[in-house]
Amino acid sequence: MGNSKIVLFEEDERSLNYKFEKFSDRLRSTEILSLEYDKEEFLNKYEIIGQEPELGSVYYKHPNKPGFYVNSSLDEYYFMEEKIEFYAKVAQLLGATGFEATVVLDSIEEMDFNGNGDFKYKVVEFDSTYRKNETNKISQRLELKRKIEKKTDFDIEKGFIKANDFVKSHNFSADTKLQGLIDSRDPENDSFNKEQTLKTEITSDYNQLLEFSAGLNVMKDVFELNMGFSKKFKSIKKVNLDMVIYF
Structure with a gap:
């Protein structure tokens, strides 16, 4: 488990095979984790701000608090x-x-x-x-x-x-x-x-995180992104x- 700027929690199979999907090369500094197998390790390794991981949760690496990730529901x-x-x-x-x-x-x-x-x-x-x-x-x-x-x-x-x-x-x-x-x-x-x-x-800082996570929006038909996540990219x-x- 790395220290990527963007983290998405997905079903275990999807977290393993997404690399074979179209446009996966558009993901920048993004890590796809298994909700089933990686959640506890993630919570033990990092502090989170906002809701705990669920299917489709996206987290931003906090720009000014080392070891913290922010739930994307916080705008x-x-x-x-x-x-x-x-x-x-x-x-x-x-x-x-x-x-x-x-x-x-x-x-x-x-x-x-x-x-x-x-x-x-x-x-x-x-x-x-x-x-x-x-x-x-x-x-x-x-x-x-x-x-x-x-x-x-x-x-x-x-x-x-x-x-x-x-x-x-x-x-x-x-x-x-x-x-x-x-x-x-x-x-x-x-x-x-x-x-x-x-x-x-x-x-x-927030705009840079949006730019890094834009690749997820490109692959929105592949991932189970939380409702409303794509709206963040409108502007x-x-x-x-x-x-x-x-x-």
């Missing part, structure tokens, strides 16, 4: 909310007193599948009114403002170390925006920002976050 809002919580946690470790954030729908791409098992992405054109309405819907589902009470004896050096350790342990080291926030609170600095802005995309949203952090 982009789960990943957006968690991304914001990660940023909020780092800010709190650094001694922030609060933050305010806004989100905006940047773009939408639709997946176009053809009969040859290939797929591509098409940018969807929409006007400013649609963008505004969709952005409002996203904003209403996310917590984008928070006040934080900081201890009077807060130690900026310890906070700086904890923030760096947190980022490393959650695979955020490549996030230059987040690292920039941490570096701005380096205790060796002679001065500190009272206010820091962090601009980033919060849907990139991919890019959502940007603009977070102002106060110290």
